[in-house]
Amino acid sequence: MTTAARTLYRNAKIFTADGPETAEAMLVDGERLAYVGEESTALRLAGTATHVDLGGAFVLPGFIDAHTHLLMMGQAMQKVELRDAASLPEIQARLRSAVDAAPDAARILGRGWLFPAIPGGLPTAAMIDVVIPDRPVYLDSNDVHSMWVNSAALAEMGIDRDTPDPIGGKIQRDPATGEATGMLYETAAQQYAWPTLASVTTDAERDAQLAGAFGHYLSTGVTGGIDMAMGEDDLAAMQRALAASAGGPGASGQPDGGGTLPLRVTGHWLITQTGSVEGNLAQVARASELSREVNSPWLRLAGIKIIVDGVIDSCTAAMKEPYADGSNAGLIWELEDLKPVVAAADAAGLQIALHAIGDAASDAALDALEHACLVNGERDRRHRIEHLETVTEENVQRLARLGVVASMQPVHSDPAIQDNWRSMLGDHRVERAYPWTEFTEAGATLALGSDAPTAPHQPLPNMYVATTRKSALDQSLPANLPQYALGLADALGHATRDAAFSCGREQDLGRLGTGMLADFVVLDTDPFDAGLDSLLTASVALTVVGGQVRYPG
Numbered sequence: 001m002t003t004a005a006r007t008l009y010r011n012a013k014i015f016t017a018d019g020p021e022t023a024e025a026m027l028v029d030g031e032r033l034a035y036v037g038e039e040s041t042a043l044r045l046a047g048t049a050t051h052v053d054l055g056g057a058f059v060l061p062g063f064i065d066a067h068t069h070l071l072m073m074g075q076a077m078q079k080v081e082l083r084d085a086a087s088l089p090e091i092q093a094r095l096r097s098a099v100d101a102a103p104d105a106a107r108i109l110g111r112g113w114l115f116p117a118i119p120g121g122l123p124t125a126a127m128i129d130v131v132i133p134d135r136p137v138y139l140d141s142n143d144v145h146s147m148w149v150n151s152a153a154l155a156e157m158g159i160d161r162d163t164p165d166p167i168g169g170k171i172q173r174d175p176a177t178g179e180a181t182g183m184l185y186e187t188a189a190q191q192y193a194w195p196t197l198a199s200v201t202t203d204a205e206r207d208a209q210l211a212g213a214f215g216h217y218l219s220t221g222v223t224g225g226i227d228m229a230m231g232e233d234d235l236a237a238m239q240r241a242l243a244a245s246a247g248g249p250g251a252s253g254q255p256d257g258g259g260t261l262p263l264r265v266t267g268h269w270l271i272t273q274t275g276s277v278e279g280n281l282a283q284v285a286r287a288s289e290l291s292r293e294v295n296s297p298w299l300r301l302a303g304i305k306i307i308v309d310g311v312i313d314s315c316t317a318a319m320k321e322p323y324a325d326g327s328n329a330g331l332i333w334e335l336e337d338l339k340p341v342v343a344a345a346d347a348a349g350l351q352i353a354l355h356a357i358g359d360a361a362s363d364a365a366l367d368a369l370e371h372a373c374l375v376n377g378e379r380d381r382r383h384r385i386e387h388l389e390t391v392t393e394e395n396v397q398r399l400a401r402l403g404v405v406a407s408m409q410p411v412h413s414d415p416a417i418q419d420n421w422r423s424m425l426g427d428h429r430v431e432r433a434y435p436w437t438e439f440t441e442a443g444a445t446l447a448l449g450s451d452a453p454t455a456p457h458q459p460l461p462n463m464y465v466a467t468t469r470k471s472a473l474d475q476s477l478p479a480n481l482p483q484y485a486l487g488l489a490d491a492l493g494h495a496t497r498d499a500a501f502s503c504g505r506e507q508d509l510g511r512l513g514t515g516m517l518a519d520f521v522v523l524d525t526d527p528f529d530a531g532l533d534s535l536l537t538a539s540v541a542l543t544v545v546g547g548q549v550r551y552p553g
Contacts, residue, residue, distance in 0.1 A: 057526075061509070063220075065459070077453075095132055108136075163192075169191065242260070309357055331364055370402065411456055463495065
């Protein structure tokens with residue numbers, strides 16, 4: 001990492017995400033931009049600044065991943081990759097190879113498997129037991145909303161025929177015997193598997209996992225992330241990283257003020273459904289307390305995250321009409337439970353992020369936000385709804401009227417992972433999937449992210465999907481509803497400027513202009529000149545955060 005007190009970056013094509021949209025040079029003074037514009041003016045102002053000739057390279061604001069899970073992403077990178085495993089035998093072969101590579105491993109962790117790879121879409125513990133019977137195996141589904149485990153993992157978690165389903169979740173059971181069959185859906189994974197795995201993970205391991213996530217993000221041009229499921233372990237790991245950069249914790253045990261992180265993090269505290277108003281509101285109070293304590297330029301706790309429903313791939317998203325098989329799913333948070341939590345968080349000044357994938361879930365999310373406005377009065381708000389994969393035209397307009405941010409992830413619409421999604425719905429609803437342009441046409445702010453590790457974290461392929469509706473994984477596939485594709489300048493703006501707006505940092509981040517923080521990325525290719533396909537092959541030459549070169553380090 002290098003630092004220059006005053007540096008002139010010249011001979012560049014700079015996409016500012018602001019007006020005017022392009023510039024030729026930037027003068028960095030400390031952590032901020034002293035000037036962005038014509039090179040002749042920048043040269044006149046530069047004085048004794050160090051000059052960096054970018055050779056005509058393309059520059060844009062640092063990407064801000066508007067929805068990610070940083071520690072989970074670092075952990076996922078250490079798991080067996082199953083996203084591209086097309087069949088059960090291939091999954092089993094990869095698990096067997098993992099054991100061969102680490103014969104003393106206490107357990108095997110995998111991630112990313114897709115339901116179409118499993119016969120009948122029904123994974124069972126027996127399918128894993130046949131290759132790994134002697135140690136626990138935990139396999140995250142591609143959307144991380146379900147977990148497939150073997151018999152040893154069920155035993156490690158203490159799950160048997162008498163273990164109750166948690167609110168909003170399901171332990172799949174054999175209809176004849178009542179025994180768990182190896183699938184944990186939604187909150188069953190969160191409340192049984194996640195704590196078990198957390199209990200056998202050390203702080204040193206978490207620190208290494210978080211550092212890995214930071215490094216991967218910087219290498220792909222991401223300078224900020226909005227963490228959408230922060231808990232005590234996540235926050236502690238980030239505070240340790242902040243303290244380490246400042247030379248250790250201060251007298252209070254908290255990081256000294258001089259600490260930095262490799263990239264800027266805004267967190268949303270995960271609120272889980274306890275089944276009691278008191279238990280739910282106690283979590284809001286904890287988030288409110290943390291929002292006052294954790295509030296630095298590098299690490300902020302801005303709000304709360306509530307998972308209102310599940311996902312379409314496992315038929316756990318709450319829909320207005322049944323799925324193709326006639327089933328449907330209820331809300332994880334019924335409206336009578338959701339309203340008091342949202343109202344309390346809003347009254348405390350917390351930003352509220354509501355996961356709502358099904359069209360019935362967006363009804364509940366908007367009802368709860370409207371209720372908060374009614375009971376707490378008018379003021380400036382910046383609440384968010386996450387994902388919005390299916391949503392009615394009426395609710396698109398309603399969201400825009402309320403000033404709610406639409407936080408969406410282009411990579412989720414990649415045609416390579418859409419077959420099961422479409423088949424679960426099986427009707428007219430697939431024709432309005434991921435309707436990004438409807439939100440912008442209605443006047444809503446659209447913030448783009450990745451939802452890593454549920455999808456690849458790299459922003460440039462994400463931008464390819466956003467601008468083409470084609471697959472970044474298999475270019476032979478036809479586009480997925482190309483009428484919803486975004487223009488390149490718009491997509492880049494939604495992933496930088498609007499992502500900054502979505503977390504209340506628009507005065508400092510997301511644009512390249514005088515006075516803004518010097519967070520920017522240099523690419524080896526100009527996608528405006530080279531075409532949209534170049535987003536799949538372009539690479540990051542330089543990532544600068546706060547005026548410091550963070551990649552390459």
